[in-house]
Amino acid sequence: MTQLLIVGLLVLLCAAYWLQRLVPAATAPFWRGIAGALHNTRFLPGLRLKAERLSSPSGAQGCGGCKGCDKNGGCH
Amino acid sequence: MSTQTPPLAPSQAAPLRVALVGNPNCGKTALFNQLTGSRQKVANYAGVTVERKAGRLLTPAGRKVTVLDLPGTYSLAATSPDEAVTRDVCRGVYKSEPAPDLLISVVAATNLRLHLRFMLELRQLGRPMLVVLNMVDAMRKQGLDIDVPRLQAELGVPVVTAVGVKRGGAANLLAALDTPIPPAPTPLPAGTDLHHEVRRIMALCVARTSERRQALEEKLDRWVLHPVWGMCILFVLLFIMFQAVFSWAQPFMDFLEEAMKQLGDFVGTLLPSGALQSLIVDGVIAGAGTVIVFLPQILILFLWILALEESGYLPRAAFMLDKLMASAGLSGRSFIPLLSSFACAVPGIMSTRTIQNPRDRMVTILIAPLMTCSARLPVYALLIGAFIPARRIGGIFNLQGLVLFALYGLAILSALLVARVMKRRDVEEHPLLLELPNYRLPGLQSLAIELWQRARIFLSRVGSIIVTLSVIMWALSSFPAPPAGATGPAIDYSLAGRIGHIMLPLFLPLGFNWQICVALIPGLAAREVAVSALATVYSVGASEADAASQLTPLLANQWSLATALSLLAWYVYAPQCFSTLAVIRRETGSWRFVAISAGYLFGLAYGVAFLTYHITRLITG
Numbered sequence: 001m002t003q004l005l006i007v008g009l010l011v012l013l014c015a016a017y018w019l020q021r022l023v024p025a026a027t028a029p030f031w032r033g034i035a036g037a038l039h040n041t042r043f044l045p046g047l048r049l050k051a052e053r054l055s056s057p058s059g060a061q062g063c064g065g066c067k068g069c070d071k072n073g074g075c076h
Numbered sequence: 077m078s079t080q081t082p083p084l085a086p087s088q089a090a091p092l093r094v095a096l097v098g099n100p101n102c103g104k105t106a107l108f109n110q111l112t113g114s115r116q117k118v119a120n121y122a123g124v125t126v127e128r129k130a131g132r133l134l135t136p137a138g139r140k141v142t143v144l145d146l147p148g149t150y151s152l153a154a155t156s157p158d159e160a161v162t163r164d165v166c167r168g169v170y171k172s173e174p175a176p177d178l179l180i181s182v183v184a185a186t187n188l189r190l191h192l193r194f195m196l197e198l199r200q201l202g203r204p205m206l207v208v209l210n211m212v213d214a215m216r217k218q219g220l221d222i223d224v225p226r227l228q229a230e231l232g233v234p235v236v237t238a239v240g241v242k243r244g245g246a247a248n249l250l251a252a253l254d255t256p257i258p259p260a261p262t263p264l265p266a267g268t269d270l271h272h273e274v275r276r277i278m279a280l281c282v283a284r285t286s287e288r289r290q291a292l293e294e295k296l297d298r299w300v301l302h303p304v305w306g307m308c309i310l311f312v313l314l315f316i317m318f319q320a321v322f323s324w325a326q327p328f329m330d331f332l333e334e335a336m337k338q339l340g341d342f343v344g345t346l347l348p349s350g351a352l353q354s355l356i357v358d359g360v361i362a363g364a365g366t367v368i369v370f371l372p373q374i375l376i377l378f379l380w381i382l383a384l385e386e387s388g389y390l391p392r393a394a395f396m397l398d399k400l401m402a403s404a405g406l407s408g409r410s411f412i413p414l415l416s417s418f419a420c421a422v423p424g425i426m427s428t429r430t431i432q433n434p435r436d437r438m439v440t441i442l443i444a445p446l447m448t449c450s451a452r453l454p455v456y457a458l459l460i461g462a463f464i465p466a467r468r469i470g471g472i473f474n475l476q477g478l479v480l481f482a483l484y485g486l487a488i489l490s491a492l493l494v495a496r497v498m499k500r501r502d503v504e505e506h507p508l509l510l511e512l513p514n515y516r517l518p519g520l521q522s523l524a525i526e527l528w529q530r531a532r533i534f535l536s537r538v539g540s541i542i543v544t545l546s547v548i549m550w551a552l553s554s555f556p557a558p559p560a561g562a563t564g565p566a567i568d569y570s571l572a573g574r575i576g577h578i579m580l581p582l583f584l585p586l587g588f589n590w591q592i593c594v595a596l597i598p599g600l601a602a603r604e605v606a607v608s609a610l611a612t613v614y615s616v617g618a619s620e621a622d623a624a625s626q627l628t629p630l631l632a633n634q635w636s637l638a639t640a641l642s643l644l645a646w647y648v649y650a651p652q653c654f655s656t657l658a659v660i661r662r663e664t665g666s667w668r669f670v671a672i673s674a675g676y677l678f679g680l681a682y683g684v685a686f687l688t689y690h691i692t693r694l695i696t697g
Contacts, residue, residue: 003352010355011551014544018601022654 024054031055091140092253093174095165097198098182099191100148101513103210105129106240107182107249108145115529117423118241119385122148122511123412123430126158128165137254144176147429150190152197157437158429166201178257179205180249185215185222185237186514188282192274199233200263207235208249213242214514219286227281232261241522293515300389306396313389317380318484319477321373321453322460328372336365354616355550362615363546363608364538366627370454370604371534377450378530379523381419386518390415391510398508404492405499407433408508410440414491417447421656425663439498441660442673445652446491448484451603455647456483458607462632463640487648490680542608545598549609552594553616567617586646586682587639587689591617602653637696642689649681 020027035051038044096104100122109116112131117124129145146165147158154160161170168175181198183191195207209222228235236252239245264273299305340361347353384390390412398408409431417424424444431437460476467475552572559569567573576590583593591613599606611627651674661670
């Protein structure tokens with residue numbers, strides 16, 4: 001049972017990762033919630049900034065989710 | 077030669093916005109990297125930077141500076157999209173962005189005659205500016221000396237020297253940034269002949285201290301640019317490159333394959349049997365591990381490309397291929413974007429901004445995905461390794477390397493044919509004006525750094541895209557469990573099995589089985605994922621625990637040669653990954669081109685794979 005729970009969690013995380021890459025607009029409400037929750041706190045400033053950026057679909061767009069292009073020496 | 081830092085007052089506290097401007101291939105991005113600690117791509121040819129890049133730095137005196145790295149241009153009369161960016165930023169009309177506080181005009185000391193003209197054009201804008209005399213080390217090697225104080229007096233703006241590619245080579249520029257902004261120079265009277273002005277300044281400031289070293293370069297160019305020998309040299313270089321990909325990489329690949337197998341066995345014994353063990357062993361290690369094995373081949377391919385980039389050979393290859401490109405209705409200017417697409421189509425498509433003719437640019441964007449990107453290499457290597465014997469032809473050539481070379485050649489030929497069809501009504505020839513850089517011996521350190529960057533990028537892709545997709549693929553292949561009393565293999569009842577069987581009627585004429593059909597879907601995210609997806613699907617479906625590490629012999633046993641060749645043909649033309657489609661949308665500003673690109677590539681892939689499958693079956697019986 002524990003194994004199944006861990007596996008389920010891992011699969012969900014991977015699915016969320018791809019949802020974020022492919023349809024950033026769908027995850028924007030989630031990030032808005034996180035940004036709102038962290039807005040008046042001093043905790044996790046990095047996460048707050050990331051959440052603020054990803055809470056608007058335009059902030060989350062890259063080359064179809066390929067954010068590695070033209071950074072760190074080129075693409076891929 | 078002395079270096080003159082302008083005698084200006086102490087530093088200011090306000091953040092400063094400066095822009096690096098200059099001709100292509102004068103070393104702006106190398107300076108940008110030096111100043112900001114960034115690792116933007118640099119190479120020894122014109123047109124590497126096609127976008128405005130921004131970075132921040134803190135000078136030794138603590139001044140905050142924002143540095144803009146602009147695409148190179150020969151004049152402010154822009155003829156291509158990348159040059160328009162530079163023009164607009166310099167004139168202060170770029171997308172609601174204020175004009176830079178200071179223009180840093182970068183000129184190559186080795187090519188002053190050409191670069192000073194643009195510097196004088198910039199000077200006419202009447203904005204504060206500073207001149208960086210870059211590549212002074214190469215200039216000395218050429219037997220040239222420049223009187224910097226005299227040059228500064230003649231230009232009427234501060235001049236500092238720099239060596240952009242050496243550590244600490246931008247120290248003079250950093251020191252200059254700590255001083256107040258110099259006053260804007262007074263523009264030259266209207267109607268001044270800038271070429272005449274350049275000749276006058278050069279006569280006053282440049283002296284030759286020794287005989288020309290150019291003789292060697294000219295001798296080399298006589299061979300490299302020769303209509304017959306030049307083509308032979310290009311062909312041989314590319315041929316050796318693909319031979320090396322297979323020959324040199326093999327020991328490293330064997331080592332990685334064995335390491336992945338050991339890791340799978342170790343984790344298999346460490347975790348109790350169950351879903352988690354299956355996920356880690358059959359999903360993550362089988363999926364990602366199968367792709368990691370191809371890292372040595374990818375690095376060897378990049379080693380060649382990087383060495384050619386740094387040597388200054390690539391623009392010469394573009395010059396040599398101009399005639400061939402013209403036969404397809406394109407100019408040699410399309411060569412660099414197409415060559416960049418061998419690494420990845422995304423930067424290749426972006427670098428089409430250097431192409432002035434809009435129609436040429438659109439056609440180059442549409443054919444760039446046909447160039448074999450490095451993500452396809454694992455697919456090719458897997459199938460070639462499984463179906464093509466590793467024997468020598470004529471005692472010298474590796475047969476597998478020959479097949480790889482043929483696949484790349486087929487892609488290039490197809491791209492030229494497609495371009496010819498797309499430009500059938502517009503075959504006017506555009507003259508190619510291309511700056512040939514000096515030859516340079518590739519630096520071992522910079523090659524090592526670039527290769528390390530490539531390895532990191534590849535491994536981070538494995539750690540993100542491939543691992544996550546492998547996990548999802550494993551879940552789709554494992555659930556739901558077969559119903560009670562089911563007789564077939566469990567994977568047939570899984571979601572992946574069902575999806576594969578739904579797709580099968582469409583791909584059966586190509587000789588694909590349902591496992592291949594399933595692998596094609598994640599392959600749209602990144603092509604190499606098709607390999608990890610195949611490994612996961614076969615691993616989950618296999619009865620033996622170590623099936624994952626044996627993907628190559630497993631495919632060799634289960635697939636026919638016709639199926640393997642059909643899949644290879646499919647991947648020569650395979651529809652692009654999402655990133656490529658997104659960048660086509662961004663660069664063309666139209667979904668129409670995305671649809672055209674995806675549509676024609678799918679049609680080509682299907683048609684050629686169909687023909688390949690049936691012709692092979694006819695031949696092999």
